[in-house]
Amino acid sequence: xxxxxxxxxxxxxxxxxxxxxxxxxxxxxxxxxxxxxxxxxxxxxxxxxxxxxxxxxxxxxxxxxxxxxxxxxxxxxxxxx
Numbered sequence: 334x335x336x337x338x339x340x341x342x343x344x345x346x347x348x349x350x351x352x353x354x355x356x357x358x359x360x361x362x363x364x365x366x367x368x369x370x371x372x373x374x375x376x377x378x379x380x381x382x383x384x385x386x387x388x389x390x391x392x393x394x395x396x397x398x399x400x401x402x403x404x405x406x407x408x409x410x411x412x413x414x
Contacts, residue, residue, distance in 0.1 A: 335362075335370045339381040 338346050353360055 335366065336373055336377040339374075339377045340384075 341349065
């Protein structure tokens with residue numbers, strides 16, 4: 334969860350940190366979690382920055398293909414009968 338902070342929007346990150354801060358001294362984080370956070374932090378930052386790069390698929394393509402598929406399966410027009 335902590336590494337996801339780099340992937341969240343600024344508002345989501347602020348909200349989550351505010352909620353964690355509200356817990357105050359009742360928040361307990363195991364040592365292993367902190368060890369893994371620091372070990373994987375730079376990779377998470379790099380991955381979050383690379384989102385939207387050239388290797389990101391075009392999310393508009395499925396919609397275009399879907400529209401074509403719907404048009405291709407139209408019911409015959411029986412209005413002339």
